[in-house]
Amino acid sequence: MxxxxxxxxxxxxxxxxxxxxxxxxxxxxxxxxxxxxxxxxxxxxxxxxxxxxxxxxxxxxxxxxxxxxxxxxxxxxxxxxxxxxxxxxxxxxxxxxxxxxxxxxxxxxxxxxxxxxxxxxxxxxxxxxxxxxxxxxxxxxxxxxxxxxxxxxxxxxxxxxxxxxxxxxxxxxxxxxxxxxxxxxxxxxxxxxxxxxxxxxxxFYFEKGLSSNMKEMFKGEKQNLKILYDLKYLTKVNYILLSFYFRGKYIRRLFLKNISYFLK
Known part of the structure; x- marks a missing residue:
């Protein structure tokens, strides 16, 4: 072969x-x-x-x-x-x-x-x-x-x-x-x-695995943006805007997780 x-x-x-x-x-x-x-x-x-x-x-x-x-x-x-x-x-x-x-x-x-x-x-x-x-x-x-x-x-x-x-x-x-x-x-x-x-x-990986570490994943994403900014891949404006965007995604994930819990 x-x-x-x-x-x-x-x-x-x-x-x-x-x-x-x-x-x-x-x-x-x-x-x-x-x-x-x-x-x-x-x-x-x-x-x-x-x-x-x-x-x-x-x-x-x-x-x-x-x-x-x-x-x-x-x-x-x-x-x-x-x-x-x-x-x-x-x-x-x-x-x-x-x-x-x-x-x-x-x-x-x-x-x-x-x-x-x-x-x-x-x-x-x-x-x-x-x-x-x-x-x-x-x-x-x-x-x-x-x-x-x-x-x-x-x-x-x-x-x-x-x-x-x-x-x-x-x-x-x-x-x-x-x-x-x-x-x-x-x-x-x-x-x-x-x-x-x-x-x-x-x-149900995302429910049992990723979601249980949702906060750590969010921290990891924030750290990614900081690294990209420090390496000059992102402007300060882009860094701030993307930080707000990822925080919004995190809040949405928490909301959906709580909704799915109450609907069970």
């Missing part, structure tokens, strides 16, 4: 129930990556550690065990540091990919010299496989202004050039959003594929 010049980065943390599903979705791709790098972020599950040690025997897979928990962004950075391929693709340990995801996305990256591409994702029970030829791929250049409205790029959907551009360390919330914004503000070529090529399995 053909290998493409792409490294798959998978951070793990106490995910013994889902990691095999994620890894198998990579091994079952229509084209294989150059390498799969799994970075364990100081898990304490013996079952997971034993499984990762077995995976490490596979020449296609490299497992890195961290001695300190640093969060998924920092874990991804450790994998990116040792990756030697032309491209990087990200997958979370509780998600999977369509069998043709790498092949289709790699083709579009190579054909158009994009810096980053992403695609739609869907809940696994709603997924319908598309047997696509290259000519059938629907995609369009990314409207970078829309990225400031919300983070519409799912990390599980990203393939990007491997030029050692990292996630910010010491950020556990919205660190992926900041990297996508920096790439967009540097006028890199970006595109989105209009196909569901990644699957998530927790339909």
């Amino acid at each position: 053909k290998n493409i010049s792409c490294t798959v980065i998978i951070p793990t943390y106490n995910c013994s129930k889902t990691i095999n599903r994620a890894v198998q979705s990579v091994l079952n791709q229509s084209v294989l990556p150059e390498k799969i790098i799994i970075i364990d972020d100081c898990s304490n599950e013996k079952e997971l550690i034993d499984y990762l040690n077995e995976l490490d025997k596979n020449p296609l897979i490299q497992v890195i065990f961290k001695k300190k928990n640093m969060g998924p962004g920092a874990a991804r950075n450790e994998g990116m540091k040792v990756a030697t391929s032309k491209y990087i693709a990200f997958l979370d340990a509780d998600d999977t990919w369509s069998v043709n995801k790498l092949e289709l996305q790699y083709y579009i990256m190579e054909k158009n010299d994009y810096y980053l591409t992403c695609h739609k994702t869907t809940y696994f029970a709603d997924y319908h496989y598309e047997n696509l030829d290259y000519a059938d791929i629907r995609y369009k250049d990314f409207n970078k202004k829309n990225l400031f409205k919300s983070n519409i790029i799912a990390t599980r959907s990203v393939m990007m050039k491997n030029d050692k551009r990292y996630f910010f360390y010491n950020k556990r919330y919205s660190e992926d959003y900041l990297l996508w914004l920096l790439i967009a503000l540097n006028d890199e070529k970006m595109a989105i594929l209009n196909h569901d090529l990644a699957l998530y399995y927790d339909k």
Whole structure:
């Protein structure tokens, strides 16, 4: 089977129930990556550690065990540091990919010299496989202004050039959003594929996970704006206006969360 010049980065943390599903979705791709790098972020599950040690025997897979928990962004950075391929693709340990995801996305990256591409994702029970030829791929250049409205790029959907551009360390919330914004503000070529090529399995993730950390997510977004302002990507006026905009989004999220709670 053909290998493409792409490294798959998978951070793990106490995910013994889902990691095999994620890894198998990579091994079952229509084209294989150059390498799969799994970075364990100081898990304490013996079952997971034993499984990762077995995976490490596979020449296609490299497992890195961290001695300190640093969060998924920092874990991804450790994998990116040792990756030697032309491209990087990200997958979370509780998600999977369509069998043709790498092949289709790699083709579009190579054909158009994009810096980053992403695609739609869907809940696994709603997924319908598309047997696509290259000519059938629907995609369009990314409207970078829309990225400031919300983070519409799912990390599980990203393939990007491997030029050692990292996630910010010491950020556990919205660190992926900041990297996508920096790439967009540097006028890199970006595109989105209009196909569901990644699957998530927790339909109520945003209610149980993100919403429970809503305040921290808001703090992370505010920090992103401050970093962009300090790096002179934003004028003072833009910084102030966007700060008000993100605060309004946060208040709206809280309102919708409370409304949904009372309607249950």
